[in-house]
Amino acid sequence: MNGENKQLTHANPFTPEPARIVRTYYLTEDVKFFQVRIVDVEKALSFKYRPGQFAMISVLGAGEAPFSLSSTPSRPGLLEFCIRKAGTVTSALFRMKENDLIGFRGPYGNGFPIERMYDKDILIVVGGLGVAPLRSVLLFCLDNRDQFRRVSLLHGAKRPAEMIFREEFLSFKEREDLECHLAVDDDDTGAWTEKIGVVTTLFPLLKEIDPTNTFGLVCGPPVMYKFVIKELVNLKIPKDQILMTLERRMKCGVGKCGHCAIDYIYTCLDGPVFTYWDVIHMRELI
């Protein structure tokens, strides 16, 4: 079996699927929103994923990088991403326009244990770009509202201009089926009507919770986890109901390249969603 007439006996998991940028705009100064559709219509419509999973996006010649899926599987067809300009691939992505083609493969990772979360209270704590994966689970809860009990959101950003999806979240405050508290560390506009302070200052605003029936979901910058987890533990939420999604260098997405290895697991296969028990059990997680 030499040369050109080689035939693979199985699909190549590294081959990107062509996808088209349907819509893209700035969410903040350095974060852009991307709405993407897989070109092959059948594949676009049959594409299934879970909130908390991620995908690999590639730009010809620039490379490939992992991104959280920010859209919800309850609204099939279009896939959404919140992407911060941070390296080669994201810089190339930022230069792309609507209708441009990108490479796409996924979904990867474990995602949130949605089945366990049904009929429970959901408390989502977000900082900064942590909104990328948690928006997916929040929208999923809202789209399937009768499947969950109380849904609350605590969302913190540095300044009002840096609050990703600020308008969307401000409008959520009017919803009766969602308890939404927003905070900024520093209000440089003078027009911020919500809380000023770090995200943990929002905890006292929460109505009394039923800890053993609550799932606490956390995502944000590395420094945030320690403080937020402390609050959730103080609320007596069980360790295996405190869920967080973590960032690692997921270069291949399929457990082969090694870069996201922690202890005996690969973040791209066994994560990126971990429980607080995992964090205690496996060193190096946070």
Added chain:
Amino acid sequence: MRIIKLKKDNLFPFLEVISEEADLWAPAKKGDRHIFKVIDDFAQIELNSTRTILPPKKIFLPPSFDMFSISEEGYKEDFSHITKKILFGIHPCDIHGLLILDNFYQHAFLDPYYLEARKNTLILGLSCWPDEYCFAKSTNTHIIEEGFDLFFTDLKDFFLVWIGSSQGDDLIRLKPELFDEKLTDKDIQTYINWQTERDKAYKGSINFVALPDLIELKYSDPLWEKLGDACLACGSCTNVCPTCNCYNVMDKQFLGGKDGKVMRHWDACTLEEYSEVAGGENFRKKRSDRLKLWYTHKLQAFISKYGKPSCVGCGRCVVTCPVDINVRTVGKALLGEEAEGFWVRFNREVTK
């Protein structure tokens, strides 16, 4: 498993017949050491080689190869580096190394680049004799019962040949007159004596069974900082390890156009950028943390997933690391044993 006999003089005629339609790779001299290379003159083959500088993984996943070619039309798979090969002279520990890679590359997602290369390569193993750096008996990888098409045990005047697969049997049938189906009692006794002597030739041992717990118990031991201070973060240990398989992927664009390729090349967890994500956050900035990952992965984590360590005792890290950080010295340090003056030298030369 069927075992037959091949006279020493018949080896090259046999290799000549079977290598007509494939590249023959075997150990050959390079300076005073050995490497696996394509053989065009059988006289180059070293039957008594010790470990090669690089393990056979380089034949299946070369240090750098193209995964895709890219053009405006998108990505096109590239398997052009995969050719039909015969790998002769691979020792039991290295075959164990391939079995570990087989497990890994078939876990969860299949890696077509490795598996296609594996499918196109026949494995003709060869017995070996341990030197002072070899500790394959401690990892129980000094003998092999699967993972080869043919296995040759060198008994001086003749080989005993184990036929391990249907394809191996096909090879024998290309020239059956070279082989002797009948083994005499004397042949069998020669083999038993050889095996007894070889077993005795392994000096010292490392208790691999104890290591997972010790790694856990000594997770915060100062020994890691000491090792980290000495480590050069050169990545040599991962390059020469038969089971290290981390890689990086890079797009390369040709000048003046949209054409290019996606390349895959070896990476090493001991290198500083290994765990760094976009934006600059590095989860393992310290050398000691990266060394700990290497040893935890091989001697503890791999066991919890696959039931055995991903060390095959080949001794390559022992002969390669410029500052003597290797499975033997780290293993012994974890076990609290004096490792052949390692810490003495270490304290004298490295941590002044």
